[in-house]
Amino acid sequence: MIQPLAYIHPQAKIADNVVIEPFVTIYKDVTIGEGTWIGSNVTIMEGARIGKNCRIFPGAVISAQPQDLKYKGEASTVTIGDNTIIRECVTLNRGTALDKNTTTIGANCLLMAYVHVAHDCVIGDNVIIANSVQLAGHIEVQDYAFIGGASAVHQFVSIGAHSIISGGSLVRKDVPPYTKAGREPLSYVGINSVGLRRRGFSSEQIYEIQDIYRTIFLKKLNISRALDIIETEREPTEIRDEILDFIRNSNRGVMKGFGSGV
Numbered sequence: 001m002i003q004p005l006a007y008i009h010p011q012a013k014i015a016d017n018v019v020i021e022p023f024v025t026i027y028k029d030v031t032i033g034e035g036t037w038i039g040s041n042v043t044i045m046e047g048a049r050i051g052k053n054c055r056i057f058p059g060a061v062i063s064a065q066p067q068d069l070k071y072k073g074e075a076s077t078v079t080i081g082d083n084t085i086i087r088e089c090v091t092l093n094r095g096t097a098l099d100k101n102t103t104t105i106g107a108n109c110l111l112m113a114y115v116h117v118a119h120d121c122v123i124g125d126n127v128i129i130a131n132s133v134q135l136a137g138h139i140e141v142q143d144y145a146f147i148g149g150a151s152a153v154h155q156f157v158s159i160g161a162h163s164i165i166s167g168g169s170l171v172r173k174d175v176p177p178y179t180k181a182g183r184e185p186l187s188y189v190g191i192n193s194v195g196l197r198r199r200g201f202s203s204e205q206i207y208e209i210q211d212i213y214r215t216i217f218l219k220k221l222n223i224s225r226a227l228d229i230i231e232t233e234r235e236p237t238e239i240r241d242e243i244l245d246f247i248r249n250s251n252r253g254v255m256k257g258f259g260s261g262v
Contacts, residue, residue: 015052029075030063033082047075047094051082051107059089066093066119068137074101081107081125088113095120099138106143118155130167142177144199160246162199164192174250176216177242178209186255188217205239212243217257223247 005022008014012030020026021040030044033052038044041058048063056062063078065071076095079102080086090111095102099120105111106125114132117123121135124143129135133147136155141147145159148167159165160177165186175181178196182189191209212234216226227244234240247254 021058045094047077049077049079051080051084053083054080054086055084056086057088057090057113060086061091062086063092063094066096066137068096068119070098071096071119076119077102078105079103080105081109083107084109084111086111087115090115090117092117093119096137112149124161144195145175146195147171154252157252158246158250161242162192162195164195173253173255174246176213176246176254178239179213181255188213188255188257208237208239209243212240216243216247223254 002008002020003022006020006024008026009028011028012026014032015034017035018032019037021038023041024038026044027046029046030048032050035053036050037055039056039058042056043061045063074097076097078092078094084105084107092103092105096119103117103119103121105123106127108125109123109127111129112131115129117135118137120137121139123141126144127141128146130147130149132150134152136153138156139153140158142159142161144162146164148165148169150167151165151169151171153171157171158174160175160179162178163175164180165171165175166182169181169186170184171186173186178191179188180190180192181187191213193206196206212230215230216223219226227247230240231244
């Protein structure tokens with residue numbers, strides 16, 4: 001169902017069973033998948049690739065040009081996965097040729113009202129980003145992460161899978177997977193044990209994660225020494241290797257251990 005008061009460029013590709021409410025504007029070079037609902041006063045600009053069964057609420061602006069002075073008008077995209085919800089007044093900027101050329105939002109995500117996602121960000125699947133979170137460019141947010149409301153995330157930061165960040169946080173450093181982050185400056189405050197149990201992690205896996213992060217954040221070791229101990233003394237597992245790889249590949253360095261001086 002497409003309301004007559006909506007404007008849709010004739011070159012836009014709209015699948016079956018898409019609902020487009022009044023006063024929506026859709027530019028050319030846009031693709032929208034089956035079953036998606038577009039609320040009133042949404043603007044979808046060139047380069048948007050929207051999956052199936054998404055819900056985009058009034059006032060959102062999808063695939064606007066990057067707020068980057070290095071952007072020279074090159075063609076680029078925003079991709080939104082299936083079943084993702086974009087709430088009121090969210091702004092998603094497309095990518096730039098100097099990086100990925102695309103901004104990616106995964107499947108089954110929830111971006112609450114007034115979230116901003118800048119150019120070349122990569123958001124995984126099942127991510128929840130609460131109200132008024134601001135993501136600068138080139139940020140990675142891995143699967144099942146949760147970012148609390150009114151947080152601001154510095155460009156090039158990585159946020160690990162299954163992590164949770166307290167509302168109102170200033171995220172200047174990388175947040176490793178499975179952790180809880182809070183306080184100012186942003187610090188390790190435990191692991192996301194509640195979220196992990198909800199997602200089917202066993203007690204043994206949760207204990208393994210806790211023990212690894214005790215070595216990293218609570219034993220007053222420098223990061224390199226802590227990682228060497230973990231690699232030497234613990235048997236390889238998927239969880240162990242994921243944590244080690246994330247921290248060793250961190251470009252900005254990881255958040256500190258609260259009170260540990262790390």
